[in-house]
Amino acid sequence: MKTLRTRTTLAVALGAAVLALAACKKEPETMNTGTVDPMAAELANAAPPPPLPMIKSSHPYRCKDNSLIYVDFMTDDVSANFKAKQEAPITPLKAPEKGKPFVSADGKTTITAGEGNTITFNGQSCKFG
Template identity: 50%
Template sequence: MQKAPLTLAAASLAALLSLAACNTEPETVNAGPADPDAANLAEAPPVTLPPALSASRTYRCKDNSLAYVDFFADGTSADIRAEKTGPATRLTAPAKGEPFVAEGYKLTGDGTSVTLERPGKASQSCKA
């Protein structure tokens, strides 16, 4: 019965001695060659992110048509679509609170009730 503690102590001592023989200097890992575009990236102008989406609303207009409008957080841009998954037209406003405009489009307001003018159609009120 006394051989088991002696064997256990010898195994522990052997493991400790093998760990003591390890190299204790830090190891340096190189990721590979330097980035060839590093200089160009350092000189590049900062990237400006697009504005965040602040509201996405579906409006029913007086002529019973639908308008899908996405308003952006900058307060000076909105996207309008005639179909839910259709192509969007970007409308911009010169300043916050002014109508959003694009070629043939004019959107006044950004709440639950807006006035919308589309190419070939008269100005009409629309409600969310």
């Protein structure tokens, strides 16, 4: 008998809670479904973004100290990706303009493209091939 009374009490309490929550908000929820974009005209007349650079050449280089480095030169001629080991994370390098040295954001890595199959990595000569 006691369990029946407990169940009834729980059912009544649950019903009262549901009714109380249902009565909280009388007005319907409104949502802004308009398609007005204040920048639509500017975006329609904007120039397309420049294409992302792709890998132009990718080579492992052996340096004078017998270490291997990996460099990907990009098609924009001012970007390169550097890895100190094959499985190491990529360090992006940027040159201020075409033909200038590629430098990492922290300034610790510098690569200068040389003649033919050589580059200079932090002051030492490196070759591929």
